[in-house]
Amino acid sequence: MIDAEDLLRKDAYKNFSEEQKELLRDLLVKVEGKSGFEALTLLMEYSKKVPKDVKYTKEEEKAMLNAFVEILPEGERGSIENMVKMVEKFTGL
Numbered sequence: 001m002i003d004a005e006d007l008l009r010k011d012a013y014k015n016f017s018e019e020q021k022e023l024l025r026d027l028l029v030k031v032e033g034k035s036g037f038e039a040l041t042l043l044m045e046y047s048k049k050v051p052k053d054v055k056y057t058k059e060e061e062k063a064m065l066n067a068f069v070e071i072l073p074e075g076e077r078g079s080i081e082n083m084v085k086m087v088e089k090f091t092g093l
Contacts, residue, residue: 002070004028012063019054024064028071036076040083043068062088 004025007013013021027046031039056064065084069077 004032004071007067007070012059012066016060016063017054019051020056020060023050023054024067028067031068031071033073034076036072036080039068039072039076039080058092061091 007028008016008021008025013024016024023046027042030042034042065087069081069084072080
């Protein structure tokens with residue numbers, strides 16, 4: 001399993017501001033090793049903490065969702081991946 005620091009070194013995150021990276025890093029560290037349900041709870045809490053002035057492009061939002069799935073233990077990814085696909089479909093990501 002990949003850790004948060006390695007994940008944030010990927011090209012998909014190169015255009016994130018330091019504030020965006022720090023917010024995502026905090027979430028990913030908390031999500032590591034959690035069940036899918038626990039991780040979703042943390043994701044919902046995270047979404048409430050993002051300052052209004054921190055804006056994400058659709059590509060950045062998609063990269064964040066992908067990071068969220070990738071950091072989960074492999075056995076927890078399937079149902080979360082399906083939820084992410086639904087979110088992408090309904091939001092146009």
